[in-house]
Amino acid sequence: MHLHSLAWGALLCRPILTLSIPTQHGAQIPIRVEEQKTTKPVANSVILAYTSDGTDRVQHAELPLQQQISSGVDLPAHPGSIRIETMLNDKGGFVSLEELDQVMCRVIPRLSMEEKASLEAAGMGKAWPWFKIRDETVSFKKSSSRWFLAGRSIQSYECR
Template sequence: MRLRCSLALWGFWHGVLALILPQYDAQGPMLLELAQTREPAFDYVILAFTKVDDPKTYRAEVPLGVRIPSDQGVSLPMHASTLKIETAVNKYGRARQLADLDHIVCRAVPMPNSKEKAEWDISGVEKVWPWFSVRDGTVSLSDSSSRWFLAGQIASYECW
């Protein structure tokens, strides 16, 4: 009798739970508000650089979308000889392949001397410095024939 009663109660509760708990056969689509809160694929760009007086290669993280002054104590030099985008990483430190980095561009903006500042004040137009990408490879800032030639100190770095 007890066994029959237990089986009847188990059958009853099993049926009730089956009605209460939703049954899913396949994964449903992601809700729009969840899809819009996904994190960006990259947070930082790893720049490799050499200094004017040192041929050793150094690396530094540059946050995407932020202009970083070179005198802010970051490991970026004020006198760089070469720059190269090595990779991009997310906040967990996971790197991306070079083929995924085609849309990222970086540049070094020099500190203008007094003559350049005066010209910009008169014309009202500041010189636009060229961007470089992974496809450009290692860009030379110290070679006067280079498109990226910068004489003097670097005021800031930025990557987008």
């Protein structure tokens, strides 16, 4: 019975193999350098874990370093909390804890004109506190937290 199934397997595979091997007609034409696709390495990115306002469900988002990313589809405008989970290098691997300890992120809230003027008068400009992995989970809802948003929505996120 085993020999019988091998024979059927060989018969069934033969047409597939002959169909999948392309035949060459004429000389191959080399691809010019300007037509070759090159892949640039992806910049390092940070993985953030966050909860949205009103839920305890943890979600994750990947943010490229050195770019401000607007809130919206991938990141909530009203987060409840956030923390840095890990960082990926340009090859998609995890970075060392020493490198991860140097990463800092922040949220940039939407401020009214009065709030902006008040912050500038206090000498703070548009600065908002950064958080690092050692800060663990940052709460935006607790009034005792230095990251308390007081109901403001997030304009953008940034990691360095």
